[in-house]
Amino acid sequence: MQDKPDIADLMMAVQEFISAEIAPQLTGHAAFSARVAGNVLALMQRELALRPGFRAAQTARLETLLGARGSLEELNHTLCAKIAEGTLGLDDAPLIDHLKRATMGKLAIDQPNYAGYKTAQENDWPEEG
Amino acid sequence: MTSPAQASDFTRALDALCATHLGGAMTDYTRLSGGASQESYRFACGGEVFVLRRPPGGVAKAGGSSALSMTDEARALKQVHGAGVWVPEVVHICTPDDGLGMGYIMRFIEGQTIARKILRDDEFAAIRPQLAAQCGTMLARLHALNSDEMTGLPRSDAAGELNKYTEILRAHAHPHPVFELAIKWLSDNLPAARADALVHGDFRMGNLMVQPQAGVVAILDWELAHIGDPMEDLGWPCVPSWRFGQHQNPVGGFGQREDFYAAYEAAGGTIDRAAVRFWEILGTLKWGIMCTMMATAFTSGADRTVERAAIGRRASETEIDLLRMLEGQD
Incomplete structure (x- = not known):
């Protein structure tokens, strides 16, 4: 077991250093890259916090939807194959519910400020987890 | 260097x-x-x-x-x-x-191409409501050209583009169930094959040069020009990823589809609504698959920049847009 600070706190320290101290001292492309780096560190912190619950919830839903067991990656490959062959499609309510939740989860980690995500939240799409 | x-x-x-x-x-x-x-x-x-x-x-x-x-x-x-x-x-x-x-x-033509400036800076506030109509007029003139006279241009139609991006996705091998759902819908809703017009191929914010008084003064970056379906150029600028946060304005973040289409028709073009919708959805899928290509460019070592890595994580934006579009929204 490691000591304090934990990994989320360490990431936050680096993120704040890059975004608040480094980026303002740079210009042009380097300043842009530093802002992107700060955003990536923020994304990593969100993923660290949300990933375990999201993966467990997705795996449970996919096992029910597909009637199969496996890793989340294997289940997703099976789901893709069933959609491509037309066994599951737009008129399957449980599929759409699953895809909405899974995608809401991706956005909560990747880009929580994205306009399309905010619109979906306003329209009461189901959340992941 | x-x-x-x-x-x-x-x-x-x-x-x-x-x-x-x-x-x-x-x-x-x-x-x-x-x-x-x-x-x-x-x-x-x-x-x-x-x-x-x-x-x-x-x-x-x-x-x-x-x-x-x-x-x-x-x-x-x-x-x-x-x-x-x-x-x-x-x-x-x-x-x-x-x-x-x-x-x-x-x-050289003087003007602004940076989307965020055109969409937000006060100096463009007065011209912004005119941009959708100007785009419609320009595209109608472009599509009216006799494509038989164009030499050296590749041809591609809806089925060709869909196949191309489906193959890229399959080669990427990371599961994207939402992209699969979009591919299924697109294969079931292919417009009639046509490749009868000169299509710009990348008609969107970023490739439009805009002046505060005159509005659109130039269409840039013709490297994706081809002979194809003119409705492709009407769909691509309405892809949600090109609205730069202004989702209430479907045309490039600055305008409404009705103004865009009306100007296109007034200048002699004919709109096929179902085909334009197909191209909007294919365009959204295309940008999503391009994000996965950037992820591959990063993980393969071809481009190790932090920007390239970060863009890989923007594929999910197109997935939420595709789900909304497949439900008939947006």
Whole structure:
């Protein structure tokens, strides 16, 4: 077991250093890259916090939807194959519910400020987890 | 990196070209930023300002790309300029004798291309409501050109584009169930095959040059021009990823579809609503798959920049847009 600070706190320290101290001292492309780096560190912190619950919830839903067991990656490959062959499609309510939740989860980690995500939240799409 | 020796060879060649073809000495030479895949340089000669556009180092990338060669791009630009479409005037296409590699020289046009500035800065507030109609008018003129007269351009239609991106996704091998759902919908809703128009192929914010008073003054970056379905150019600017946060304005973040379509029809074009919708959804899928390609470019080591890595994580934006679009929203 490691000591304090934990990994989320360490990431936050680096993120704040890059975004608040480094980026303002740079210009042009380097300043842009530093802002992107700060955003990536923020994304990593969100993923660290949300990933375990999201993966467990997705795996449970996919096992029910597909009637199969496996890793989340294997289940997703099976789901893709069933959609491509037309066994599951737009008129399957449980599929759409699953895809909405899974995608809401991706956005909560990747880009929580994205306009399309905010619109979906306003329209009461189901959340992941 | 360009070494000092190469840089001076380059400026010497450009200087010589100015003397031979533009009638004067070169002054005020600067490299322009922007344009991820091409280099551009602004320079003055005889009281006028010009831009040289060329592939990196003047050498075309070998194989794999569907982009036009610089020479074909310049020829296409000349033809559309002659038909009254707002594009920079090409004044010279580079030959081997010029010593600059592939490339061409066009007249410089003053204007803004950065989407966030056009969509947010006060100086563009008055012209913004006119932009959708201007785009519609320009596209109708472009699509009215006789595509039989265009040489050197590739052909591609809806089925071809869908197959191309489906193959890229399958090669990527990371599961994207939402993309699969979109591919299924698109294969079930293919528009009638047509490849009867000159299509710009990348008509969106970022490739439109805008002035605060005049509005759209030039359509840039013709390297994806092809003979295809004209509805592709009406769908692509309405892809949610090109709205830069202004989701209430489906056309490029600045306008409404009705104004865009009305201007297109007033200028002689015919809108096929179902086909435009197909291209909007295919366009959203395309940008999502391009994000996965950037993830591959990063993980393969081809491009280790933090921007490339970060764009990989934007594929999910297109997935939420696709789900909303497949439900008939947006």
